[in-house]
Amino acid sequence: MTIRAHDQFNTTVYSADDRYRDVRGDRRVLFMHAxxxxxxxxxxxxxxxxxTLVxxxxxxxxxxFSAHACDIARGCVAAYFPExxxxxxxxxxxxxxxxxxxxxxPVRVSAHRNRLEHDPPLQKPVPGLAD
Structure with missing residues (x-):
């Protein structure tokens, strides 16, 4: 599920801190059961x-994203919106x-790997343009 932080109103983010969840200076966070x-x-x-598994x-x-143990139901995760x-x-x-x-x-969570090893390219190649 996506959630909002303490210092956030709709999509306007006022701070990277979330005092409710003890997060400081980071919004790329995934909350999971320990x-x-x-x-x-x-x-x-x-x-x-x-x-995503959709x-x-x-x-x-x-x-x-930084994984953080929290009081959340087993099998569920939460992350900030819009991140x-x-x-x-x-x-x-x-x-x-x-x-x-x-x-x-539904999502799959795995240990972070280098983007170059597994993510699709960020852009489509331009036909006829040399590498």
């Missing part, structure tokens, strides 16, 4: 990559509410 972190061989503060024909991944919005396709809606899938999107 047991879920341990099950993946991760610890509090480790860098992770997040990939199949809309596009790879949707955000990289280099995690790259995971969400504009045309994918929740079945019961007909709103964008911000609160119930």
């Amino acid at each position: 047991n879920d972190l341990a099950a993946r061989g991760l610890g509090d503060g480790d860098k992770v990559d997040i990939e 199949d809309d024909g596009h790879v949707r991944r955000v990289s280099g 995690a919005s790259g995971l969400i396709a504009a045309g994918v809606y929740a079945a019961h509410t007909n709103t964008p899938l911000y609160k119930e999107m």
Whole structure:
């Protein structure tokens, strides 16, 4: 699910701190249950990559988020909006509410890897342009 921080009003972010969740100077954060972190061989503060499991024909991944153990249901994660919005396709809606899938999107969490090793290119190559 995507969430807002303490010093945030809608999409306007006033600070990178969130006193409610004890986060300072970072908004690329993924909140997880401590047991879920341990099950993946991760610890509090480790860098992770997040990939959506919604199949809309596009790879949707955000990289280099800091994992933070918190009091959240096992099997659930939360990240700040708009930082995690790259995971969400504009045309994918929740079945019961007909709103964008911000609160119930399945994701895969893995240890952070170098972007060059696994992410798709940020741009499409231009035909006929030499490398």
